[in-house]
Amino acid sequence: MPTYVVAEAETSELPKIVAGPGPKNPPVSAVKRSRIGDLPMRVIYRFLAVTVTVIVAAVAAVIGFVSSGSSERPGGEAPGPIAAPSAATPPPGPGSSPEPLSAPASASASSSASASASSSASASPSASPTASAAPAAPPRSAAVLAALADPRVPELPDDKRLGRLPGKEHPAKRRVRDTRSGVSLIRFGKPWKGYGAAPFATRQVLPKVRGTASRAMLVSCPVPINVQETVKDTALLAARWTLNHHPRGGEITWTASQSIKDGWMLAYQVRYKVKGKPHRSMAAVAVKEVPGLDKPALVFVTIPDVQRSRWRDINTAISSISTIKPE
Structure with a gap:
């Protein structure tokens, strides 16, 4: 149970x-x-x-x-x-x-305008010293302006050295002393010969060629024209003055323009006609400042084309110029 x-x-x-x-x-x-x-x-x-x-x-x-x-x-x-x-x-x-x-x-337009204005403003001060640094050329006198207005005399060319002219070199050891002008220069041998100096201080000539109206000569004297502000302008007036010793109607054609010691040299051809036939003479003037003298010395040489075999004597004459003690 x-x-x-x-x-x-x-x-x-x-x-x-x-x-x-x-x-x-x-x-x-x-x-x-x-x-x-x-x-x-x-x-x-x-x-x-x-x-x-x-x-x-x-x-x-x-x-x-x-x-x-x-x-x-x-x-x-x-x-x-x-x-x-x-x-x-x-x-x-x-x-x-x-x-x-x-x-x-x-805003961009205003900024670009201000930037351009500031750049131009900053550029002008930088350019102004350069412009002010360049010496201003002296004003030309009335005599120089009258010479350039003469149709026989063209404006001076850019600086150019005188090249070797045709002909044979005829060096010489003898020299001519020009105490009135304060310079001496070469005395060439034959056929060059001394000649009556007046109206110059010294003069040498080549025999005159029959039938020509010009004669080769090398002369020196104090410049017969007024002295200008620059020796280059004085040389210009002197070159114009030498037309009086070339046949009538002569016109200048520049061939050289260069500085020399204490002066300036101009070389040129004078073109003219003789009995209707064109002729030319090769010429040069050298203006040289001499301490103690009021006027610079002038050396002038010209040789006609009928005696072009002697053109080389122009190189010799110009390179022979030297300063001496004046009277």
Whole structure:
């Protein structure tokens, strides 16, 4: 009997053990609620990202359209680097007025104008010392202007040295001293010979060729014209004066213009006609300043074309001039 009671008691406790785990529906319903709650947040984030991207693209398109339109308009300028002033103004965005877009253009125009003005202002001071450093040429006198107005005398050429003239060189060791003028020069041998000096201080001549109207001569004297501001202008007037010792109607053609020690030398051809036939003489004047004398010394040499074999003597005569102590 007690054994049956114990067995009945053990079988009566089994239904209580099976009912222990409980229902599984609540955890499943909790998981479903959490997934439904997460889904709207991701959608919101994606929507915000797409919206920001669209806004940025729209702003960039508006800026590009405005900048390209301003450069394509007549007189418009591409913004380029001068878009920097836009930092001072708020960037354009949705709903912003178009007025700030024209401000950088005006600012760039004013900045470029001020830059050009400052560059020109800075360039002018740098150029002014150079201009002021160049010495101004002295004004030419009425005598020089009258000489240049003479149709027989052209404007002086650019500086050019006298080349070697045709003929054979005839050096000589003897010299002629001109104490009135303060110079000495070569005394040529035959066929050159001394001749009456007046109206010069010294004179050497070649034998006159029959049928010609001119004669070769080498002379020296104080300049017979007024001294000018520059020795070059004095030489110009002296060359014009030598036309008095050439056949009438002679015209000058310059061949050389160069400085010499304490003076200036001009070489030229004098073209003229003798009995209707054209002729020319090769000539040169050298003006040399001498300390202690009021007037420079003049050395003048001329040789006609009928004696062109002696033209080389002009080179020798000019190179032989030297200064001596005047009387």
